[in-house]
Amino acid sequence: MTTVDVSVLDGVGTSPRRPDGTLKVRGEFAFSSDLWHEDMLWGATLRSPYPHAEIRGIDLTAALALPGVYAILTYQDVPGAKRYGLEIADQPVLAMDEVRYQGEPVAIVAADHPETARRAAGHIAVDYLELPPVTDPEEGDLLRRVPVRTGDPHPTADVVVTGEYQVGMQDQAFLGPESGLAVPAEDGGVDLYVATQWLHVDRKQVAACLGLPEEKVRLSLAGVGGAFGAREDLSMQVHASLLALHTRKPVKMVYGREESFYGHVHRHPATLRYEHGATRDGDLVYVRARIVLDGGAYASSSTAVAANAATLGIGPYEVPNVDMVADVYYTNNPPCGAMRGFGAVQACFGYESQMDKLAAALGMSPVELRIRNALTTGSRMPTGQVVEGPAPVASLLARVRSRPAPPPSTPDLRELPGGVSNTTHGEGVVRGVGYAIGIKNVGFSEGFDDYSTARVRLELVGGEPAALVHTAAAEVGQGLVTVQAQIARTELGVERVTVATADTSVGSAGSSSASRQTYVTGGAVRAACQAVRATLLSRVAGATDVVGGKLVNAAGVVVADLAEAIGDEPVEETVEWRHRPTYPIDPKTGQGDAHVQYAFAAHRATVDVDVELGLVKVVEIATAQDVGKAVNPLAVVGQIHGGTAQGLGLALMEEIQIVDGVVRNPSFTDYLIPTILDMPPMSVDVLELADPHSPYGLRGVGEPPTISSTPAIVAAVRAATGKALARVPIRPEHITT
Structure with missing residues (x-):
């Protein structure tokens, strides 16, 4: 186990105030939609x-005849690669000879006012020949x-028990729609x-589509x-850049909420078919499973x-004994891709439903x-991989129980399903309790070269030591900027740390996804700080360590001040850091x-269900999670709360409704997400193994809470109602019929 000196002010293991926290609470933080440039144009998309x-x-x-319109571009105006994609370059920058999903971009407009741009898009006449859509994934291309x-x-x-389960299409429902400014x-x-x-x-995809070398495409977060x-894939990046280069003016693009539903990927809908076999004593003998994922129009x-x-199914x-097959298909439904939990969410609903049925x-x-049947350290996964780190599956379950x-x-209406709408006085309300536990990989897998770069x-x-940390890691609200500064304070023993704006002038930090950034970029910042320390120590004879702003020798005797060692020669190191290979x-x-x-x-959910009206109130959620090391304890708990809220949403309310390939609810009026009134009290038990x-x-934190919260809530509703409930989100009619 690695130990760190947590006595450093605001270092690893503490919960310093987030530098962006006060601004966000006051509504003063500058989001990408707030960007502004003199003489800029506005972009709009015809879909x-x-x-x-x-x-x-x-x-x-x-x-083009409308006053104020500067440019309208179609696929013929794309100077470089006509297609892009995260893993497979199959998605057109602008539709060419066909459209494959509702909302696919066909043309882009630049105008001197956002309303003019939208009006111009509405005046573009497209001659479509409507074709039958493929909406059933098992009828699509594999x-x-x-x-x-x-x-x-x-x-x-x-x-032996069998079951077929379904997961609906969930939206990431971030609060800031896609936006940016190209200059x-x-x-x-x-x-x-x-x-x-x-x-x-x-940058790599944008440069290819623009026909430019990557060094001429500079991105800042x-x-x-x-x-x-939902922001792993491109949305408006190429479009705004094309318009800016064509007009030679800055171009800003901001999606509205409805356009955002069309402008990014969603969680894959899934059908999951499982068969579990066990001994009479409850030892699992085999699992057969087939998972079918709807990938939508593009990969x-x-x-x-x-x-x-x-692999986690x-x-x-x-x-x-395991026989598992997971298939993903192309359809004419909206494209699906990354969302918190990334394949493990769908699978967990299937296997945890089966474990309840088997019990x-x-x-x-x-x-x-x-x-x-819990995994332990040294257990072997169905892939043959040995679980080398702590695997406290049994302990987590015991803790929530x-x-x-x-x-x-x-009888207080505020505490009953339906709340102050006065739908019940408790006569049809039944309580239920359910449990679930999930597993998630951290970081990129299958041999992907997963690394991060840090410059320190x-x-x-002003005569005092100060550190500047520069990475390309995206702060997306998870608190990564705070964590980078904590690591620098701990490793360098300095209190003054600035984290530079993330951009492409420093090497890649990979994606802020897969619960990886604290692990990988945190590892890179730590390694760069250690390289800085080594350079400092080499400057002072006899110095072996940096402690409390002093350079000390092996006996712990101070041989120089940190400021003295720095002098007029700042120390800068850039490190590219990788975890062990996959x-x-x-x-x-x-x-x-x-x-x-x-x-x-692991989660335990307690619910009250009005079995006559089909209303559900989550009364309490208890959760336990191993985080390895809580680098920022308050942020860890926040991630667990937030992930659990998204799991609750999938269990009870969140689904993009699609009929024949057409989205029926592209707004927060009809696509419901949990509010503070829907979230129950939570007890959070954090393990540090x-x-x-x-x-x-440390261990990645952000995704596991979303994975097991959904099946725990559904299990609780099953316990209250006696219904099989094989689909999420649960609807009132699933309970009452």
Whole structure:
């Protein structure tokens, strides 16, 4: 276990105030939609009204005639690559001969006023020949199949349960819609200020589409209003840059809420078919499963989502015989890609529903069945990978089970399903309790070169040592800026730390996704700080360490002040840091060490259900999660609260309604997300079981709470109603019919 000196003011293990916190609370923080440039134009996008159609012609005449319109571009105006994509370059910058989903961009407009740009887009005449959409994934083209097979292919068991489960399409529902500002540069390139999750991958795709070398496309991170996976893919980045270079003027693009629903990927809808076999004593013998994911019109990160669903799709359990296949298909539904949990969410709803069904068939406690089959350190995953770090599955379950039960419901309307709408006085209300636990990989997998770059500079400012930390890691609201400063304070022993704006003038930090940034960028900042320390120590004879702003020798005697060692020569080091490698899985068996780290979280949900009206109130949630090391304890708890809220949303209310490829609810009027009134009191039990391979022993935090909260809530509703409830989100009619 790695120990750190937490006595450093605002260092690792403390919860300093976030530098952006006060501004955000006061409404004074500058988000990307607040960007402004003198003499800038406004961009707008014309999108397809059809999920599938042939484009037979585009007439720009009427739109170009509007006063104030500077440019209208179609695919013919794209100077470089016509397609882009995170993993497969299959998505057109602008639709060419056909559109493959409702909302696909067809043309872009630049005008001197946002309303003029929107009016011009509405005046573009497109001759469409509507085609039948493919909306059932099993009728679409296969994008990727991921099998995971181990053990006896024909096992038998004393008790067998089967089930088919469905997960609806969930939106990331971040509060700040897509936006950014592109500014043409004197060298023929472009400077792009944008809310994103992955600056360098954006740059690579944008440069290719613009036909420019990457060094002429410079990205800076603008204020991000949430992400949760939806900003990994491009939205307006290429469009704004094209318009800026064409008009030679700055161009700002800001999506409205409805356009945002069309402008980013969503969580994959899924159908999950499971068969579990066990001995009469409750030992799992085998699992057979097939997971079908709807990838939508373009690939995005679907291939990786399918891999996660397959490799994690048995859950945190020891199962000797596994036959799992996860398939993802192209359809004419909206594109799907990354969202918090990334394939593990869908799978967890399936396998945890099965564990409850198996427990009932065996006459066992659902918690005892899970504990009996729990992974431990040294267990082998169905992929053959050994779980090397702590795997406190049984402990997490025991902890949430042992939490005190919430008090019984009262006649107070505010505490009943339906609240002050006065739908019930408690006569049809039944209480239920449910449990679930999930598993999630941390970091990128399957041999991806997952690394981050950090530049750290230590100098004297006003005669005092001060550190400057510069990475390209995207702060998307998770508190990464705070964590980077904490690590620098701890490693360098200085209190004055500035974190520079993330941009592409420093090496890549990868994506703010996969619960990886504190691990990987935190590791890079730590390594760069250690390199700075080594340089400082080499300057002073006999110095072996930096403690409390002093250089000391092996006996702990001060030999120089930190300021003296810096002098007139600032120290700057840039480090590219990687975690231990992962490897591709075998395409036929799914065997291989695909993941760098596993994370676990358990939930117990208590609900009150009005079984006559189908209304659900989540009364309390207890959760336990191993975080390895709480670098920022308050931020850790915040991530667990936020992830649980998104899991509650998927369980009870959040679904993009699609009929024949057409989105029916692209607004927060009809797409419901949890508010503070929907979130119950939460008890959070944070374990710190250090991972020997990670910086400070830490473990990724952000995704596991979303994974297990959904099935725990559904299990509680099942317990209250006696209904099978094989689909999320649960609707009132699922309970009452």
